[in-house]
Amino acid sequence: xxxxxxxxxxxxxxxxxxxxxxxxxxxxxxxxxxxxxxxxxxxxxxxxxxxxxxxxxxxxxxxxxxxxxxxxxxxxxxxxxxxxxxxxxxxxxxxxxxxxxxxxxxxxxxxxxxxxxxxxxxxxxxxxxxxxxxxxxxxxxxxxxxxxxxxxxxxxxxxxxxxxxxxxxxxxxxxxxxxxxxxxxxxxxxxxxxxxxxxxxxxxxxxxxxxxxxxxxxxxxxxxxxxxxxxxxxxxxxxxxxxxxxxxxxxxxxxxxxxxxxxx
Numbered sequence: 001x002x003x004x005x006x007x008x009x010x011x012x013x014x015x016x017x018x019x020x021x022x023x024x025x026x027x028x029x030x031x032x033x034x035x036x037x038x039x040x041x042x043x044x045x046x047x048x049x050x051x052x053x054x055x056x057x058x059x060x061x062x063x064x065x066x067x068x069x070x071x072x073x074x075x076x077x078x079x080x081x082x083x084x085x086x087x088x089x090x091x092x093x094x095x096x097x098x099x100x101x102x103x104x105x106x107x108x109x110x111x112x113x114x115x116x117x118x119x120x121x122x123x124x125x126x127x128x129x130x131x132x133x134x135x136x137x138x139x140x141x142x143x144x145x146x147x148x149x150x151x152x153x154x155x156x157x158x159x160x161x162x163x164x165x166x167x168x169x170x171x172x173x174x175x176x177x178x179x180x181x182x183x184x185x186x187x188x189x190x191x192x193x194x195x196x197x198x199x200x201x202x203x204x205x206x207x208x209x210x211x212x213x214x215x216x217x218x219x220x221x222x223x224x225x226x227x228x229x230x231x232x233x234x235x236x237x238x239x240x241x242x243x244x245x246x247x248x249x250x251x252x253x254x255x256x257x258x259x260x261x262x263x264x
Contacts, residue, residue, distance in 0.1 A: 032240060033100075034100055034237075035100050038079060040081065041082075041083060041100045042069050042080055042081065043090055043094055043103075044061075044066075044090075045084070045104045046061050048105055050200065050201070050204050050262070052066055052082075064260075064262070065103045065105060066080075066082065069082075069101075069103045072241060075248070076240060086178065088154050088178070090106075091112065091116060091229070095116075100230070102116070102228065103229075105198065105226055106226055106227065106228075107225065107226060108224075112229070116230065116232065117230050117231070117232050118227030118228065119227045119228040119245060120227070120245060120246070121225035122227065123225065124224070125198045125200060125223070125226065127157055127197065127198065128197065128199045128202045128216060128217050128221065129194050129196055129216040129218065130187060130202040130206070130213050130215050132187060132190070132214065133212055135193065135214065144170055148173045148192045148194075149172045149173065149175065149193065149194050150183035150184075151183055152176075152182075157183075157195070157198070164220070175191070180195075180201060228241055
């Protein structure tokens with residue numbers, strides 16, 4: 001009996017230790033992790049109007065994604081802080097905890113979802129072809145055969161162009177650029193016959209540059225959805241963002257932001 005008492009003490013201690021570890025794990029799962037207290041730090045490639053870009057008059061970041069993240073941060077009791085990051089380094093930056101989330105017109109894909117978690121979709125888009133206004137022979141993807149196509153490297157426009165080559169056998173030359181503005185400039189200057197980019201970006205470019213660009217839609221490009229990317233070790237933040245995103249959609253705030261940038 002004397003030997004049994006110490007054994008019971010040991011067992012009790014082990015049980016308490018196990019409970020404490022489980023509690024710590026649960027707290028870790030429910031605790032929102034932030035790079036900087038008081039701020040929701042957002043990684044974004046701020047060269048993609050109308051989603052994120054720099055206002056030439058004020059020098060401030062603006063756009064649909066910017067307004068959306070400011071509203072989400074406000075409802076979380078935080079201030080949005082934006083980190084301008086080149087597209088090819090944007091996911092590595094999140095993984096190394098340079099910012100809490102990515103909001104940068106990022107399409108939800110299976111490949112990206114292996115590295116990060118995504119919020120519920122917040123925007124629907126699809127790829128389109130954009131050419132110079134005087135180029136009349138390009139009216140669908142098959143007309144890109146033998147043409148030079150500009151894309152932003154690592155985007156779904158890049159993936160779509162590569163898929164046209166690999167799966168449809170369209171003999172096009174892909175020119176990859178660091179940003180969409182550079183891809184559009186290549187089209188304007190005649191260094192590329194066309195570009196493949198997101199539809200809303202293409203239509204804004206055509207509207208702001210009358211007589212310069214022409215947009216070509218194709219059923220070959222399926223709808224795609226943007227999501228806010230969060231580190232996989234931060235499930236509480238993802239849950240909160242989805243909660244706030246739902247509120248914003250239900251109370252009409254999302255529509256207000258959308259109409260500001262894209263019209264009704």
